[in-house]
Amino acid sequence: MNFADRIIEEVLVKKSHVCVGLDPRWQRIPRSLRKNYGGSRPDTAEAARQVIEAFNEGLLEAVKDTAVAVKPQIAFYEIYGEKGIEAFWNTVKIAQNKGLLVIGDVKRNDIGSTAAAYSRAYLENSSPVRDNDRVLPDAITINPYFGSDGIEPFLQSCEKNDRGVFILVRTSNPSAAEVQDQKLVDGATVGEKIAGMVAEWGDSLKGENGYSPVGAVVGASCREEAAELRARMSSSYFLVPGYGAQGGGVEDVIPCFDYEGLGALVNSSRGIDYAYEKDEYSDDYRRAAKKAVQDMSEKINSALAEDPGLAWEEAE
Numbered sequence: 209m210n211f212a213d214r215i216i217e218e219v220l221v222k223k224s225h226v227c228v229g230l231d232p233r234w235q236r237i238p239r240s241l242r243k244n245y246g247g248s249r250p251d252t253a254e255a256a257r258q259v260i261e262a263f264n265e266g267l268l269e270a271v272k273d274t275a276v277a278v279k280p281q282i283a284f285y286e287i288y289g290e291k292g293i294e295a296f297w298n299t300v301k302i303a304q305n306k307g308l309l310v311i312g313d314v315k316r317n318d319i320g321s322t323a324a325a326y327s328r329a330y331l332e333n334s335s336p337v338r339d340n341d342r343v344l345p346d347a348i349t350i351n352p353y354f355g356s357d358g359i360e361p362f363l364q365s366c367e368k369n370d371r372g373v374f375i376l377v378r379t380s381n382p383s384a385a386e387v388q389d390q391k392l393v394d395g396a397t398v399g400e401k402i403a404g405m406v407a408e409w410g411d412s413l414k415g416e417n418g419y420s421p422v423g424a425v426v427g428a429s430c431r432e433e434a435a436e437l438r439a440r441m442s443s444s445y446f447l448v449p450g451y452g453a454q455g456g457g458v459e460d461v462i463p464c465f466d467y468e469g470l471g472a473l474v475n476s477s478r479g480i481d482y483a484y485e486k487d488e489y490s491d492d493y494r495r496a497a498k499k500a501v502q503d504m505s506e507k508i509n510s511a512l513a514e515d516p517g518l519a520w521e522e523a524e
């Protein structure tokens with residue numbers, strides 16, 4: 209089953225389009241988890257690993273029935289050195305054991321031959337180490353700046369191993385327009401040009417539902433561009449970050465969906481991980497995260513139910 213079909217299967221079972229980002233920020237992890245491990249700074253890298261894994265385990269247990277996927281952002285693990293990397297890989301395993309799809313937010317790419325090594329590291333069980341028993345993420349984020357030869361190895365891994373990629377097309381950060389909205393000679397923006405390439409890269413890999421494993425990152429801050437990008441990449445699942453902490457709301461993400469109410473996973477990281485901070489009387493981060501995912505999911509589902517495109521489909 210291709211990666212997009214696997215997403216759709218989970219979306220239909222869980223009736224959710226939510227992806228939870230797992231971005232552990234030490235100072236914001238509940239004090240009760242940190243207090244025996246150094247408090248404001250972890251005593252040791254091993255302490256950091258233990259606390260991060262315990263925090264993630266709690267979050268994963270809390271959101272496993274209402275979220276479709278999780279997205280650990282590797283920078284928040286890399287800052288703890290090799291123990292942090294260990295926490296990243298253990299988190300991938302714990303999440304998959306709880307039935308969640310895992311998008312490794314690693315934003316890799318390079319020249320073709322180096323990209324092939326990245327692809328082996330994240331999407332293939334072909335490590336040079338014989339006893340490497342890593343559980344791999346279901347998908348990763350990648351950067352398209354190197355062009356086709358940098359993308360090709362990832363496409364091969366996706367096909368061979370039923371994995372996926374989300375390629376940066378239009379990001380959510382304030383400076384994204386500096387590059388991505390620049391107009392090319394044919395009048396298209398850089399982001400639109402990349403969207404066309406993403407569609408081509410995925411064209412021969414479409415699955416049962418018409419989606420390819422070659423997805424696109426389209427930020428929730430790009431509401432104006434989203435419908436155009438959806439049209440240009442009709443076979444690409446969107447990963448939509450920027451909901452919540454960055455100001456994106458439900459109205460910003462709806463244009464990323466198709467007429468059947470599929471085609472987008474909406475990510476929130478801080479809004480879920482640290483939802484407990486809103487309650488000054490409790491640091492039950494698991495309960496708060498569960499509620500935050502439920503609320504987010506219900507909002508998206510009811511907006512999709514009201515969408516005229518959907519109503520039109522139902523009337524057919």
Ligand SMILES: O=C(O)c1cc(=O)[nH]c(=O)n1[C@@H]1O[C@H](COP(=O)(O)O)[C@@H](O)[C@H]1O
Pocket residue numbers: 229231281313349378379380381425426427449450451452453454475476477478479
């Ligand atoms: O690829 C990403 O995930 C990503 C792309 C983008 O355009 N914007 C963006 O915020 N992200 C990531 O998505 C997450 C958003 O986190 P919150 O703003 O806390 O919900 C962070 O891990 C970002 O690194």
